[in-house]
Amino acid sequence: MRFVNGSRSEGADLLDSLADALHDPMLVFDAGLRVLYANDAAFQLVARLHGATPAPLDVVGAWHPDLVSPAALAVAATEGEWVGEVSLPAMSEAHPIALRVQLVALRSAGEARYGFVARDVSADHARRDELSNRNAELKEAYRKLKGAQEQLIQSEKLASIGQLAAGVAHEINNPIGYVHSNLGTLADYSRHLLTLIGTYEEALRSPGPAATAEIAELRRRFDIDFVVDDLPALLSESREGIERVRKIVQDLKDFSRSDRGDGWVVADIHRGLDSTLNIVWNEIKYKGQIVKSFGDLPAIECLPSELNQVFMNILMNAAQAISDQGIITISTGSDGGHVWVAIGDDGEGIPETNLLRIFDPFFTTKPVGKGTGLGLAISYGIVAKHNGRIDVTSTPGQGSMFRIVLPVKQPAAPAAE
Ligand SMILES: Nc1ncnc2c1ncn2[C@@H]1O[C@H](COP(=O)(O)OP(=O)(O)OP(=O)(O)O)[C@@H](O)[C@H]1O
Ligand SMILES: [Mg+2]
Structure with missing residues (x-):
């Protein structure tokens, strides 16, 4: 002082x-x-x-x-x-x-x-404690919300599979049907061939004009010349059928898998698009043509099954927008650090007043029981989680184009809370 x-x-x-x-x-x-x-x-x-x-x-x-x-x-x-x-x-x-x-x-x-x-400084401490309690509560609420969102994504995915189940069953049933019928024919062929081999063996033991005549008769009766051509064709067709079933089952497995815990992987987007197409094929094949123009894409860091869900939602919307026959285009490309997937249709289009609302949860213009209005909301969330974006352009009466842009690499610690 x-x-x-x-x-x-x-x-x-x-x-x-x-x-x-x-x-x-x-x-x-x-x-x-x-x-x-x-x-x-x-x-x-x-x-x-x-x-x-x-x-x-x-x-x-x-x-x-x-x-x-x-x-x-x-x-x-x-x-x-x-x-x-x-x-x-x-x-x-x-x-x-x-x-x-x-x-x-x-x-x-x-x-x-x-x-x-x-x-x-008790009041400061009390405020600090209060803040840290609030923070802990917020963290907990966030964790719960994230869990709920994760669950919503998963159940939306399962619901879509449920919707698609009839189509997928049909897709599987078709090849199974012809493989089954091929097996019947192959059983006949092998019985005939075994009979013929038996007759050849007998002819070896007691050759003569009678044996030769019997062989000629059997070859004619069993149409062996045709069998020789048909048998490899039946086998390869059956193999393709089984391969197709195996593929659909694998795609379904990939698709329904939860990415929770699997974490981020570096994956090929084209593979995801193809397997998703396989699953929704039955839903869209009656709506016309699919035109694919895939560019050269690097593998990207992503949650593949969640991205497949995005592709599926947008493909299904495209098919649903086409009332009779149309064209769905799927093109991909990359520029530097990003890849893009554009899915277009020449369906009914989206009026401008709806364009801002299509990503809102539960916004749907489809009849009750047909759409829940969650497809795009969930897709938006998944793409945002990937630090990407979805752009939409649409002309009513002419069609719509959804363009998904995704970074090749996620910023550090993508799954961080
Ligand atoms: N390709 C498209 N063409 C025209 N309208 C579309 C297209 N994609 C989305 N929409 C519009 O956006 C709305 C919301 O789409 P979203 O996928 O979120 O829900 P939904 O298809 O109605 O139902 P859900 O996908 O849950 O079965 C649709 O109802 C439709 O009006
Ligand atoms: Mg939809």
Whole structure:
């Protein structure tokens, strides 16, 4: 304190009053921890700590044993100052009192003295605790929401598969049907061939014109020349049929798999498009033609089965937009760090007033039972999760084009909360 114009004796009185007016507790004590001075706020603090003012208050430890720790005192003694926080349990208060303390070494007529000034920071602490509680609650709510969204994606996917089930069954039934019938024919062929081999063996044992005639008769009856041509064809057709069933089953497995836990992988978008096409094929084949023009794409970092779900939703919408016969185009390409997939149709198109709403959950123009209005909302979420975007252009009466743009690489830690 500097005495600018005032006198030292008046200053002592005024400082005394000022110290009592302050909200911050102040104490002065000597090296033996004997309290020499204390302001009003210090007495109020001790009353809060103990529930009443204890007597005597002649040493610091009587105010509170933890008010000044030996370690803090040692620092103040050697370095001139110690600043830190102490937290003291208070009688009849729910929370401890948090104090931000400044402990300074003083000198008076050659004697060591210590000054203790504290600020009550309990309110700050309470606010900080409150904030961290709120933060924890928000995190928990976010986690639950994410779980619910994950579940919604999964159930939408399963619902679509349910919708598609009849078509998929049909797709599987077809090849199974002809493989089954081929097996019947192949069984006949092998029986005939075995009979013929038996007749050849007999002819070897007792050759003669009768045996030769019998062989010729059997070859004619079983039409062996035709069998020789037909048998490899039947086998390869059956193999193709089985291969097709295997592929559909594999695509279904890929498609229905939850990406949860599988994490991000580097995958080929074209493979996803092809297997999705396989699954929705039965739904769209009656709506006309699919025209594919695939560019050169790098494999991208993604959640493949979720992207397949996006392709499926957009392909199904395209097919549903075509009332009779039309063309669905699927083109892909890449530029630098991004790839794009454009799915277009020449169907009914989207009126401008609807363009802003098609990504809203439950927005649908389809009859009850036909559309839930979740397809594009979920697709939007999945693409956003991939740090990509979906652009739409449409002309009513002429058709629509959905263009999905995805980054090749995800920014660091893509799955981070
Ligand atoms: N290719 C398209 N052509 C015309 N309209 C479309 C097309 N794609 C989407 N829409 C419009 O956007 C709406 C929302 O599509 P979305 O896929 O979200 O739901 P939905 O197809 O109605 O139902 P869901 O996909 O849940 O079975 C559709 O009802 C339709 O009006
Ligand atoms: Mg849809």
